Amino acid sequence: MISEEPISYYTALDLPPVGLPTVQWDMYIAEEIGYEKFDILSQRGIGHLKTTVQMVEKNHGVKLDIHAVEKFKKDPNINANFKIGNTIGGFYTESPGMRSLLFKLCCSTYIGLVAASSLIRPGTSKSMPDYIARFHDPSKTTYLHPVMEELLEETYGIMVYQEDVLKVCIHYAGMSGSDADVLRRGMSGKWRSPQEMERVKGNFFNGAERLGRPNDVNLKVWDLVAAFAGYSFSKAHSAAFAVESYQSLFLKTYYPREFMVGVLNNYGGFYARWLYVFELQKAGADVHLPCVNMSEAEVSITGTDAWLGFTGILDLEKTYIENIPFERHRNGTFRDLEDFVKRTGITLEQCKILIRAGALRFTGKNKKILLWEVHKYVSNRPSSNQLQLFGVRKKNIVMPADLVQTEVEDAYDEIELLGFSLTLNMFELLRTSHRGDVMAKDLKNYVGQTVRMIGNFVTDKPVHTIKGQTMFFAAWLDNNGDWFDTVHFPQSFKYTPFKGRGCYLIMGKVIEEFGFASLEVIRCEILPVKDRKDKQSITKAKAALLHYRGDEAMVA
Secondary structure, eight states: OBOSSOGGGTSOEEOOTTOOOEESSOHHHHHHHTOBOOOOOOOHHHHHHHHHHHHHHHHHOOOOOTTOHHHHHTOHHHHHHHHHTOOTTSTTTOSHHHHHHHHHTTOOSHHHHHHHHHHTSTTTGGGHHHHHHHHHOGGGOOOSSHHHHHHHGGGTTOOOSHHHHHHIIIIITOOOHHHHHHHHHHHTTOOOOHHHHHHHHHHHHHHHHHTTOOHHHHHHHHHHHHHTOSSOOOHHHHHHHHHHHHHHHHHHHHOHHHHHHHHHHTTOSSSOHHHHHHHHHHTTOEEEOOOTTTOOSSOEEETTEEEOOGGGSTTOOHHHHHHHHHHHHHHOOOOSHHHHHHHHTOOHHHHHHHHHTTTTGGGSOOHHHHHHHHHHHTTTSOSSSSOOSSOOOOOOOOOOSOOOOOHHHHHHHHHHHHSSOSSSOTTTTBSBOOOBSSOGGGGGGGTTSEEEEEEEEEEEEEEEOTTSOEEEEEEEEOTTSOEEEEEEOHHHHHHSOOOSSSEEEEEEEEEEETTEEEEEEEEEEEOOBOOTTOOSOTTTOOOBOEEEETTEEEEO
């Protein structure tokens, strides 16, 4: 808010934990008083762009003009990625719903992306099926009135943008611009007085009647306006979002590795962190666990080698996140565990975290040996420079003869400390070697059939049915790293709900809509994984078999 005199002349201020002084009014009072008010929002997508451009210049010596959007709009490779929904990491285009919408709309133009950016919003999502159907077959387009055809021809007779509400209210119902804007804001939940809303609604019908519009049509047009309720976008907003989407897809198309590192380092995006690491691997990067001799605080990449940073390690203190790379750059790489402990002054617990995360594997010793050895260098170290009252004899630690660290144990350590495993993926952790009867890339060949698939759970979205029940849409990765989507209606989900992260055996009917195949789920069950204490190598472990009995899928 901007006032002529300091704002404290007019109101007391709160100082929340974030440290920004806050007035005690809401936005409506501020508007009534007449202050200039701006909503300034954090936007991590811009951070992705900035970080990626800097890395591309450092790694490739190329200075990119990220603002050459007109050139990006015409790039066939970028548009091809939009068309197939290859947009993971892309600004506002990476969610499962948006990716399927882009695919169904065969979206390969800037104008198409602008429309899609608004269609995906809650206020317009109910109109999405009609819009897609009319896009593929314009003959299905119908208009309630000739005026509506003039106003909504570009969007197949469907209100897509907030401006559409304004146009209909002004040109169909003869309302003033100010009343139309009150109605638009009311539909977005930004109104305070129900009485004012009723007044504007009355003006809509009175104006339409004065213009000679048929009463039955007026009711239907009002229903369309009312159905637009929710947080829809203005066209200018959608257009601006589409510009940023093109910028991010340009980087993803031509510099995918640096782009995914930029996404990881800005901690933004629709999905969990592990998925972006997986996308970084798909882009051709050799992703390495954190290493005290190679990693920085954030994820770094040189050529095709990407090193996870210390920031992503759970419970590692900020002091060591910053000091470890600082000490290495100042005095050279660490020679061994003892050298690392002495030069960083790290505590026992913090060093254990780094060992379990694999950050000291450069020593050539496995984790269990390092976890024994570290006690020689840390546990008996004085906690300060003060003289000790009693001398403490150094313990003679005898190391067990057989300390074996398995890949399964490494995987569990990584999941606990990083949130995911690089050593073994979720499929490799399964007790079964079965990977499903059908893979995602072949799903379109089984439309109408009941199939069984195995998918690594990525995300889900709950929605409410007309009856008030909850159903779910979910997104998965198969063993090949390809995406597929599922629909879980209330009845099936009631008996086979999600049980957390992992790989699931999914049985369902393949359905297709505008070329986009998905699975209507009948049953899904999470699959058991190897035990952490399993001493057998993954290559020697006997995989459990999946037995199918009749029309039921039973996991052995």
